[in-house]
Amino acid sequence: MRYKGVRFCVFTLTVFKFVNGYLMTKSPPRYVDDYDNSVHSKGKFLCLFLGICSLSYHQVSTARPGLDLVYQWKQLEFDYQSEYDRQADIDMEIFIPGQPAPIDTDVYYAANSKESKVFVTIPRFQSGIPLTLGTVTDKMYKGNPVIAPYPSWSWHRSPKTCATERIVSVYRVMGQPVHSYEIPSRLLEPRSILVTPVIDIRDKQCEDTFVYIADCQTYSIIVHNAREGTFWKASDKTMYPYPNYGTFNIDGDSFDLMDGVLGMAVEPYSPGKDRRLFYHAMSSPTENFVYTSDLRNQSIFMHDPESSPHLFHVQDAVKEVMDGILPKKSRKIYEAQYDTFVKWCCQRKLENVNEDVLLVFFAEKSKTLSSSTLWAHYSMLKTMLNVKRNIDVSKFYKLSAFLKRKSEGYKPKKAKVLSLDQIDKFLLEAPDKDFLMVKTYRGERRTQSAAEAIDKNGVMYYGLMSDMKIACWNTKGEYGDRLYSDIVASDSVTLQFASGVKVVKNLKGAQELWIMTSRFQKVATDTLSSSETNFRIVAGKVDDLLFGTSCKGKKHITGGTAGGGYGLISTPRG
Structure with missing residues (x-):
């Protein structure tokens, strides 16, 4: 598999609306994991593209029940009208079987269960990717769940022509387009890749809304004021990758990936209280945060994205x-x-x-x-x-x-x-024994991490790459402190590369954790085999997962969350 240069005609934010409502796409003493740092440089320079972002707040933990398999693929297959249409796309290299690799997932629960949807995003880093956003159907093709284009094939055809209806970077997905703005070219560079957008809704009418978008290759965050239709950029050294964390070691494979800011999640909104946006560079060991009141202040960054480093560092304390x-x-x-x-x-x-x-x-x-x-x-x-x-x-x-x-x-x-x-x-x-106070996040990971998400109670969930685990952290405490951090899921087969993390509220009001995982190390090293299972979606109930962990807060239910479940799929598919 050869990775070619990627041509993005324009970066677009697109909002859709469903007829029946909105899909809100509105440890050790100091370390949360153990990691063998003796990795070897190998592979290619890639950047992750996380397409859909859920505004639901995330929560996870595996104690007893763990994460269940919902879908799995050896290779992605798409919903063509006929075998002839599929072959035609293959002949024109619009679809190259074995080439597409999913990177993120999200879920929409409809009152009518038949209208519920599981979304999948697929970055178009090279040719052979027929669509970038789809929904998983109940059809199967050679043992693989079939993915239908969303909202239709017309949104994905001829990406190089920059048609009006197209999807390049999606942060909210619904049924009918209701909001679309093109990001100004002055904020982008040829190497820009926009990932993990986070939505900050400030009112019940969704009028006072901001979007924070990570650019993992220019090491910055783009801010969008939806009401005003304006954009600006904020940059800081905490958004840069760490050279010592640029080599990934997953299940025996090594590859280089110098990604900057990628994982982002905003804490639950509380009226009258400032809100923190947590973020980290993928190729780094640290977790950082900035107050959204500062990011939303366009005047601070209007003339220089790097004008206010104190907002991201000491001043936080x-x-x-x-x-x-x-x-x-x-x-x-x-x-x-x-x-x-x-x-x-x-x-x-x-x-x-x-x-x-x-x-x-x-x-x-x-x-x-x-x-x-x-x-x-x-x-x-x-x-x-x-x-x-x-x-x-x-x-x-x-x-x-x-x-x-x-x-x-x-x-x-x-x-x-x-x-x-x-x-x-x-x-x-003041002596700590009398006045203990969190000043900075001193705790560090010993391995890289991609996406992260925060649940409605302020618990963050994120993957640990080399350990193939899902960790949790109660953001009320110090990052990495064993009193507030734990491991909620561990599986060397199904959790090899957690690139998409979401918390979704089901129809009975219970929170669920949904995760997209893949053998991305095989993608990065051109060793992906379509004869083996390569991509998975796993899910579990948050309260069950958090049971018995250090991350569990007083508001979490103790085990056995009432029904509703991830009832979209009763048995694993694929």
Whole structure:
């Protein structure tokens, strides 16, 4: 199997709608696994493409029941109208049997079970891939479940012509197109490959929606504001691959893959609380996060995607402390004041924040606000600028002199929050035995990981490549800490390369874990054999999987989740 250069005419975000609703596509002390680092460089440079993203939150764990086999393939087969049509595509090399390799899966449960669907995505990295998105049918072809094009063949034909109806990168899939935007070319490079899109819905009407899309080859995250139809890019060194983790060793095969940011998952939405987007480079041992309030602020990254490294590193620790200090109501007020200032700057096309900018801002404010309110706004904005942009407003003496003149004798009440100096003293000097606090994610994996997902209770699930296991981590604790991390599934045959991870809510409200696995190491080394089982979809009930693990939270049911199951398939197919 020879991998040729891939030509993407344009990257597109497409949303579909079903008639009957929406498919939301809205351990050891320090290590979560053990890994033999003596791997050998071999194979080809590839990049994973994870096509469908579920907005459902993920949760997994294998204790007793484990993950059940739902589908398996030796090679992918597609739903042609006739054998003649299949052969015609083969003759034109539109379909090269044995070439397509699935990379992700998702599930839609319909009230009418006959309309339920299991989606599969297939990256078009080379010729011979007839479709990039399909649904698994109940048909079989030579022992392989047949995949039908979704929504129809017309969306997949002639990809090089860049037809209006086409699928290149899909993040939500439904029945009828309702939202489509093309990503601006200025945000892309010839080597760009967009993967694992994550959807952040901020309201019940799905109007305030953002999409975060990893570009694993330019080491950046593209942000899309669906309401405004705008895009921007954020980059940071934590999105780069680690050279020491560029060689993969899976079931005796080795290959090189220097992928940057790929695994991404957003924690459950909680009104009044900032939301974290967790992410990691595939070829790396670490887990990172950034607050979505920062990613959603276009003004920060408008002129330079790498303008704010502090948002991705040390400042997170300070912000963790601030979130713990400020009551929920106060956090909203502080963030609202900061947002007001940011909008004011954007309206005036001000790129940098300095003392002169703040003088003009508060001069305008002083025309309508009393001196006491002016001081309150100053205090809140001073704190937020310190946390958000590492700007020490307390050194702006002209600004403080201006506010003092406006107050004329007014003495503000003592703030009921800690100053940055007090916070620093607390972080650096307070004994851990008295004030234990998570500062950074010190725990690391000893092997690579691709996709990840978070369930509604904040438990993350992800695959461990060399170990062929599925791990869980309760995001309320330290990454890799045995008190919060565990292994939920382990199988050296069925879990060789977990490239797609989803948590889906079934018709009875129970969460399920669905995983796409493959012998990707055989794809990467051109040794894939169609006489052997190469691709699988496995699934299990989250509460059953988490039973007895360190990841289990108080809100998880203890075993035996009521019916509903992944009733799409009663017995393994293929």
